[in-house]
Structures are given as C-alpha cells and as structure tokens.
Amino acid sequence: xxxxxxxxxxxxxxxxxxxxxxxxxxxxxxxxxxxxxxxxxxxxxxxxxxxxxxxxxxxxxxxxxxxxxxxxxxxxxxxxxxxxxxxxxxxxxxxxxxxxxxxxxxxxxxxxxxxxxxxxxxxxxxxxxxxxxxxxxxxxxxxxxxxxxxxxxxxxxxxxxxxxxxxxxxxxxxxxxxxxxxxxxxxxxxxxxxxxxxxxxxxxxxxxxxxxxxxxxxxxxxxxxxxxxxxxxxxxxxxxxxxxxxxxxxxxxxxxxxxxxxxxxxxxxxxxxxxxxxxxxxxxxxxxxxxxxxxxxxxxxxxxxxxxxxxxxx
RNA sequence: CGCGGGGUAGAGCAGUCUGGUAGCUCGUCGGGCUCAUAACCCGGAGGCCGUGAGGUUCAAAUCCCACCCCCGCAA
Numbered sequence: 001x002x003x004x005x006x007x008x009x010x011x012x013x014x015x016x017x018x019x020x021x022x023x024x025x026x027x028x029x030x031x032x033x034x035x036x037x038x039x040x041x042x043x044x045x046x047x048x049x050x051x052x053x054x055x056x057x058x059x060x061x062x063x064x065x066x067x068x069x070x071x072x073x074x075x076x077x078x079x080x081x082x083x084x085x086x087x088x089x090x091x092x093x094x095x096x097x098x099x100x101x102x103x104x105x106x107x108x109x110x111x112x113x114x115x116x117x118x119x120x121x122x123x124x125x126x127x128x129x130x131x132x133x134x135x136x137x138x139x140x141x142x143x144x145x146x147x148x149x150x151x152x153x154x155x156x157x158x159x160x161x162x163x164x165x166x167x168x169x170x171x172x173x174x175x176x177x178x179x180x181x182x183x184x185x186x187x188x189x190x191x192x193x194x195x196x197x198x199x200x201x202x203x204x205x206x207x208x209x210x211x212x213x214x215x216x217x218x219x220x221x222x223x224x225x226x227x228x229x230x231x232x233x234x235x236x237x238x239x240x241x242x243x244x245x246x247x248x249x250x251x252x253x254x255x256x257x258x259x260x261x262x263x264x265x266x267x268x269x270x271x272x273x274x275x276x277x278x279x280x281x282x283x284x285x286x287x288x289x290x291x292x293x294x295x296x297x298x299x300x301x302x303x304x305x306x307x308x309x310x311x312x313x314x
Numbered sequence: 315c316g317c318g319g320g321g322u323a324g325a326g327c328a329g330u331c332u333g334g335u336a337g338c339u340c341g342u343c344g345g346g347c348u349c350a351u352a353a354c355c356c357g358g359a360g361g362c363c364g365u366g367a368g369g370u371u372c373a374a375a376u377c378c379c380a381c382c383c384c385c386g387c388a389a
Contacts (some may be wrong), residue, residue: 037389043318074319242386266341289319291385293326300339301327 001101001184004079005048006030011169012085013047015106018173019083019229026057028077033061037201065276066092070191070204074098078201081183083176096138096213099311101183103138106172108165110134112198115143120165122201123155124226125208126216131164135179137190144198146190149179160225160247187198210312211235217250217278224248224280231287235260238308246284246292255279261308268296272303 003026005016010269012031019026029052037044050058062070064209067188071094081101084091089207096103111134116122123131137145154162182188211220211233224245227233232244248269255263257273264271264279271279282295287303298304 035389036316037318039385041389071379096340104356244386285385287319289386291320296340297326300325302339 001025001180002027002077002079002083003180004046004074004077004082004099005085006082006087006091006187007048007085008046008088009030009086010047011108011165012087013051014169015052015085015173015176017082018046018113018170018177020057022177024177026103027054027079030056030060030062030087033063059251065089065095065280069226070095075306081180083180085172085176091138093140096140104147104148104179104183105135105136105138105143105174106176107136107143108168108172109201110152111136111143111147112193112195113159114201116201117203119201120125120168121204121226124159124161124164126190126226127222128155133168133175135172138191141213142200144193144195146192148182148188148190149175151175151243156203160228162229170244171215205232209233212249212275212312213247213272213310214275216276217274217280220274220280221248221250235310235312237287237310238304242288244284244286248280248282249283251279251281253279258309260311261304262304262308262310265299265304265306267296267299270299270306272310 001024003019003024005012005019005026007013007015007029008031016026027265031046031048031052034043034045034049034124036042044050045069049061055116060070060073062073064070072096079099081099082103084103084105091103095313104108107115107119109128114123114131120131129153132150134147134150136143136147138143151174152296153167153171153244155162164181179188191263209227209231211223213220213235215223224233224247228246228311232246234244237243251271253274254277255261256277257263259273259275261273262270269281269283275281284292285295285298286292287298
C-alpha cells in the first residue's frame with residue numbers, strides 16, 4: 001500500500017515514525033516549507049522533514065497545493081491512501097479525492113468535540129476529564145469527516161499540554177497503523193459525526209494566555225496546565241515585567257486578599273489569591289528575558305514579596 | 315543584519331551609571347541547641363566577576379574595543 005504522509009510538527013513526526021516502524025510503505029512526506037523561525041530568523045526545517053530525510057523518504061514542501069505542480073507530483077507518487085496529521089494547510093478537493101482508499105486524518109480530540117486547530121490545549125484548559133484521538137476521513141469541512149477509529153485517554157491532575165500531546169501522538173501513531181490495513185481490507189466502518197454535539201477549539205491566541213486571577217483557582221490551574229510548556233500562560237510581575245507561569249498546584253487554605261495578591265512566598269514557590277478565595281501555589285515560572293526556573297529560585301532572587309500583586313494591567 | 319534581556323561561588327540575584335581586589339537569599343560542609351526537626355544559633359569551604367597574556371588607568375566585575383555562549387519576545 002503506497003502511503004503519502006502529510007504533516008509538519010512533532011505530533012506529525014511521531015505519527016510518521018509509527019508508520020515507518022510498522023514497516024508500512026511511506027512513499028513520500030509532504031510538509032510545510034522551511035520557515036525563518038526563532039531568534040535571528042534562522043531557517044528551521046519542520047520535524048517531519050528532519051525525520052523523513054533521516055529515513056530517506058522523499059520530502060516535498062510545496063508552497064501551495066493549489067497549482068498544477070503538486071497535482072503532477074501526486075500523479076507520480078500515486079498513493080493508495082493519504083495520511084494527514086497536523087499538516088497546516090487546507091487540502092483542495094482534487095487531493096482528498098485522489099487516493100482510492102481515501103484521505104484520513106488523525107485529530108487530537110474525541111470528535112465531534114474540539115474540532116479545529118488547538119484541540120489538545122482547549123480540552124485541558126476546559127478541565128475535561130478525558131480526551132483522545134479520532135482517526136477520520138477528510139472532507140471539505142473543518143474536521144467534520146466520518147470517523148473510523150478512536151481511543152480515549154484520561155486527563156489527570158498532573159497532566160499538562162506536553163504530557164497529553166505526547167501521549168496522544170503515540171496513540172495516533174498506533175491507531176493509524178491499525179486503521180490502514182482495515183482500509184485495505186474494507187473492514188473500516190465510517191461513523192458519521194453528530195454535528196449537534198460539535199464544539200470548536202480555536203487556535204490559541206495571546207489573549208487566551210493571559211491569566212485573570214478573578215477566576216476560580218481550579219480554572220486557573222487548568223489554563224496554566226493546558227498552556228504549559230508552550231506557549232505558557234502569562235501575567236505581569238509587580239515590577240511590570242512579563243511573567244509566564246510554567247506550573248502551579250492548588251494551595252491549601254483560603255484568603256481574603258484581593259485576587260492576584262501574593263499571599264505567601266516560601267521555599268516551594270509563591271501563592272496567589274484567586275477569585276474564589278482559594279489560592280494557587282506557583283511552582284515554576286519564566287520571567288521576561290530569563291529562562292525557565294523554579295518559583296523557589298524566582299523568590300530567592302528577591303523578585304517578589306508577599307503583599308505584592310500580579311495583574312495584567314497594561 | 316527583526317526587537318530585547320543576560321553571562322559574578324552549586325542555584326537565583328545585587329554590585330556596573332558615580333572605577334579602589336566581591337555581597338545577599340539558598341544549598342553544601344562542620345559544630346551547637348532540641349525529645350526532635352526541612353526550625354533556630356555559630357563557624358567554614360567554595361568566585362581567575364563569559365573569553366581576549368586587548369585598550370584606558372596608579373587601580374577595572376565596574377569604562378572602551380573585539381569575540382563566544384545562553385535566554386525572552388516577535389514570527
């Protein structure tokens with residue numbers, strides 16, 4: 001079975017790796033063009049490209065899929081199936097309709113919930129108890145195609161974006177390896193999504209990262225975890241500098257202090273008053289201009305004291 | 315040449331503007347107090363202040379020059 005893989009970031013790279021290790025025939029990988037990223041705008045290749053090249057799988061990085069050039073490439077590759085995982089471009093109909101076994105996608109949620117760009121983060125931020133991977137046929141809609149296979153995984157109190165992302169990526173790889181033979185043999189049973197239950201997981205914007213301490217402690221923790229280790233929730237330190245929160249836990253006790261007040265600093269970190277009177281213990285931070293450090297170290301550097309406030313005031 | 319922060323003891327920082335051989339919180343080691351302790355007290359070790367047998371100076375962590383490295387933002 002000739003497989004054409006399309007994907008870009010780590011998540012996709014892990015999926016591709018699963019296919020390769022399962023001995024499946026990946027004839028080529030399509031990924032986003034190298035882009036100037038990071039400090040100094042260095043050209044950084046997408047993870048999928050790095051891995052594919054190491055495996056000597058041909059890599060294509062079309063600027064656009066909407067011209068004849070890629071159509072020609074597609075003819076030459078003649079895939080039986082196209083596997084998409086976080087590719088980052090909309091596929092035109094002619095591509096979706098090309099493979100005889102179809103075009104399938106690994107999505108990071110239990111569809112029809114969390115359709116869209118940031119399903120993993122949103123699920124954690126919303127305090128969902130579980131999430132998962134859904135393998136589905138692609139169609140012209142936004143993650144609306146018929147579902148083929150799915151697997152759930154619980155979201156625990158200590159999970160964050162990194163842990164769930166990593167777990168889901170491996171689940172996705174496993175499901176893809178399972179579903180491909182099913183497509184070939186015709187065992188796969190497409191299940192329609194119930195649009196009435198659909199929700200959307202919009203891309204994470206900077207505004208989504210700002211912490212509002214008038215929210216209750218639990219919601220703040222969900223938000224912090226869903227955005228860690230990237231892009232990280234943020235607030236402003238008493239000195240007005242940006243302060244990103246890497247990790248936090250629920251602190252015992254309640255307080256009368258206004259939301260955002262630093263109620264206590266200790267060798268474990270510092271506590272912040274939340275809207276419901278509870279407090280969160282911040283344990284890891286990333287101060288503006290610095291690297292990640294434990295909140296204990298942050299406190300030791302004398303950068304914060306009890307009684308001061310965190311707020312997003314501009 | 316995208317914008318910006320920084321490299322001082324194992325960690326996080328101060329000191330740099332207003333040159334005069336280094337300080338704070340913690341860790342660590344030793345001792346003490348205590349029924350006991352991650353608590354408290356006393357004491358010690360640990361730094362060629364990123365690199366350059368650079369420049370200026372009587373004197374440089376501090377001023378000037380060059381270079382290396384790390385990080386945040388934005389994409």
